[in-house]
Amino acid sequence: MFADKTIVVTGAGSGxxxxxxxxxxxxxxxxxxSDLNGAAAQKIAADTGGLAVQCDVRDESQIIKLINTAETRLGSIDVFISNAGLACGEPSHAASASTQVWQLNWEVHVMAHVYASRAVLPSMIARGGGYLxxxxxxxxxxxxxxxxAYSASKHAAVSFAESLAITHSGDGIDVSVVCPQYVATPLLDMDDQTDTGGSLISADDVAQSVLAGMIAKEFLILPHPQVSEYVALKGTDHMRWISGMQGLRRKFLRDSENGDLKEMHKFI
Incomplete structure (x- = not known):
């Protein structure tokens, strides 16, 4: 299905x-x-026989340059995967992260998706096909x-993907949004050698889930199937779900060694 297709992946230097x-x-x-870390992008490109392009996805002009470079070197873009992400946490209460951190989450998790879609949609629409x-x-x-800040921006990312799917199905454009839980990546100070299990899965597990979901043209791709059960509970009894999350937070704060969010996967 993807042989000889041109695929761009942001945040592809790791994880x-x-x-x-x-x-x-x-x-x-x-x-x-593509990655903010040009050396990391070069390494993965060398491993895969691909093209490396350094890009800061917060900057629309750099995303446009990324797309132009990919199209010039590899041909029209068939699939664009907006994957770049980050997690900063918060120092105390729910509004305690700085305005700069909130803005950073918004730019990377939402506007980067908007910039990419804005740049590739016209040609995809003209060709009558493509995949975001x-x-x-x-x-x-x-x-x-x-x-x-992470949660709010990721909610916005899901909403924007829904808008893409609703608006552009008639243009022959497929859209998927990938919603994993805990993955052994540098975001959690882990790598491909980390032992996985329970709610912690590998990046390769996510990739295989994405491949299967794209072949089936699923909008919502859940590498952790149990997430669908949690979403169903939230939809049917929101207060019960809130109470459960409050209990999880208490347990984490009580039983974790240092309150590091990178250990949260052990409590799910």
Missing amino acids: IGAALARMFAHQGARVCV VNVASAAGLLNQIGDA
Whole structure:
């Protein structure tokens, strides 16, 4: 399905993005590996036979340059995967993160998706086909305890993906939004060698879930299937879900060694 297709992946220097780049290269795609870290992008591109382009996704002009470079070197973009992300946490109460941190989350988790879509949609519409994949988070359907800026921006990312799917189905454009929970990536100070289990899965697990979801043209791709159960509970009894999350937060604060959010996966 993806052989000889041109695929751009942002945030592909490590973690989920790198796993996606490797997986699509194995499928025979022409892969453009983009990352803020140019050296990391070069390494993954060398491993996959792809094209490396350094890009700060907060800057619309850099995303436009990324797309122009990919199209010039590899051909018209068939799939654009907006994967770049970050997590900063918050120092105390739910509004305690600085305005700069809130803005950073908004720019990377929402506006980067908007910029990419704005740049590739006209040509995709003209060709009558294309695929947009936005990597969000289970926090965009549920919530991330201890990081309100992350949760709010990931909710917005899911909403924007819904708008893309609603608006452009008639143009022949497929849209998926990926909402994993905890993944062993540098975002959690982990890597491909980390032992996984329970709610912690590998980046390769996510990549395989994305591949299966895209082949099936699923809008909502859930690498952690249990998330669908949590979303159903939230939809049917919101207060019960809030109470459960309050209990989870108390347990985490009571039993974790240092309150580090990177350990939250042990309590899910």
